[in-house]
Amino acid sequence: MDKATTAKLDSVIAAAIQQTGIPGAIVGIWGPNGTYTSATGVADTATGAPMKADFHSRIGSVTKTFTVTALLQLVDDGKIGLDDPISKYVNGVTDGDRITLRQLAGMRSGLPDYTTSEQFATDYLADPKGGFTPEQLFAYIKDEPLKFTPGTEVDYSNTNTILLGLVVEKVTGDSLPNVIDAKILRPLGMDSTNFPTTNAFPEPHAQGYTNQTKDGTIAVATDWNPSWGWAAGAMISTLDDLRIWAPALAKGDLLHADTQQQRLQTVALTEGQEDAGYGLGLFNIEGWIGHNGSLPGYKSVAVYLPERDLTMVVLVNSDVEGDNTDLAGALVTPITEVISPDHIYG
Template identity: 65%
Template sequence: MRNQTGTGTVRCRALRHRGLVAAAAVGLLVAAGCADDSTPDSTTSTTGTTSAGEAAAMDSAVAERLDSAIEAAMAQASVPGAIVGIWGPDGNYVEAHGVADKATGAPMQADFFSRIGSVTKTFTVTGVLQLVDEGKVGLDDPISKYVPGVPDGDRITIRQLARMQSGLANYTVSEQFQQAFFADPSAPFTPQQLLGYAFALPPTFPPGEGFEYSNTNTTLLGLVVENVSGMTLPDYVHDKIAVPLQLDDTIFPTTNAFPEPHAQGYTNQTADGQEAAATDWNPSWGWAAGAMISTLDDLRIWGPALATGTLLEPATQEQRLETVTAPGHPAGVGYGLGIFDVNGWIGHNGSLPGYQTVVVYLPEQETTLAIMINTDEAYEGSEPSTLLATAITQIISPDHVYRLSDSGPMPGQTGTSTSGTSVPTPTPTS
């Protein structure tokens, strides 16, 4: 058994390994000569059967194209390490590329735990929707019914919070929050502290009359789950979501504890803008919006369960998938109730200092894609996880390319983008 910290039982995995030789860089996203020579060249390959699924390995020619595209995108964006899983009718592809630790050169491994950032939102909102199914919460109830003291709380509904239409400011843009966070990234935050930062800022639009991705919304929904269920949010997620789906390695930490094995996570979201290892930074500032930890094997289960509504009533899932178009995004990108649809790929992405994740499901092809990387450092203003997802889907679903802007990966709007929980780099003030 591996070491385990937090809720849940950790199981060992037996993954079949094979060696790969990287082919020449290909793909629409990679320009010749843009590779960073400092990017380590290390790949641990596990294409084939995983412990969670018994499907044939993907065609070797397609796998080699994926290897090349992933490694080229990693070189382009200087991503140290990536874990990629694809599961579908055409076979499985489970690969670990690059390094987990820049200092030692230790390779990335496919069974690592990773911080999943805003993918946490999908669990929190699922909890709210389960309570809707139980008749304990109404989607059009005001938040004031469940959480007191919310500005304009009598007009902001649960649905608006889940669909990022409340107008409440994102606490991560607060200068006071940023000062507190960067003074000590290991310090804990409570949900009440986080909401205090948000409520001190003016709303960005009247409830229901706009769209702005805000971690404040999901923090409030986490409190709804706690106040209605009588359980802590970590316990609720474990008992009501992780256990029924056998997500044995999915954890909602209450401290900075991080189960082994895991990669070092690299960020330049620091007070001086210099790169640092954020591996052991306290994720409590993300809480219901971004604190959770998982593994590729568990995300393989969660992706289709989330997209198809395994834990919800069909009518509730139908409402969940009713999306609004986010300003600045192409028509193929919509946001629902704690979930998005990117050109047919349904799920969510996540980002917080040191780590990024994408977990999506394409119903048309019954295919799941999960990506976990150990950096959140933007490449030309874009998220590296999006760069990888775009390169991968150009190969496996050319009619459904994962693209968050018309010109390519979505410009990184750390703290307010659909990656969700990245802390903005402070701007010097006079």
């Protein structure tokens, strides 16, 4: 990109690192006016090792975009219907005969989020490196009532995507990681992206820092097992691979045009807030299409702005909660104020 824009972006990222306490950030922007990539701050607060642009990162809920894409590919193959009830594929879901796959993908099922269960939090923090099965995750809320009538509200719940992952496995007869690898990652050449089934973490990567601990102190979460997020949040990727994924997701490269059109139909996250909505496994925020992610130690945003043909990926190695550490507010919003002032992500 031109020197003036590059200087502004350098300043924004440096200020975010200095003011928020985020250890390090990896940023990539690609568009008609050029490319910008930056690795700022440290990958390891103990050694001072620098952050580098080729590091692998845990991407949290960006995983949802892959799971729902795999589901929609089954729609295109005629193997499932978006308006099928979840009870057709998974037993034991409260009111499962009136919750559809479309409602699950669009966060409109009314099912509570298992991650808000006190028992889940207790079990997870007791052994962060231990593993969960999808069935164990669902069991935390299996007998709880719906929060609202399916289809009437938008309420972000990881439970929805866990159930969709189980649908993909039942219909394909294969594991979700295998399906995503064969049907999404390999066709797009995303060789540095994977869906781990353990706490394994490809090198190179930054250390990740979190205060999601028993006593709220900051801990190194690099090797914590992401299986608790499974279809909703377990995947690992890189800047270069997410550069491929964000536009492919927004354009529907792997789906039929009609299916993609349905995917992009968003419902406002808050009544009257038409500039931010959720579609089928993706957000549209001021025209930026994609997803954000957060899990202990890492946060991410991977989005594409069709109107400007702009791709933006931001990865940081901390999810420490604080007054000024929100990734969108600290980094993504000010970045878009520079590169797309008419489409500010926030």
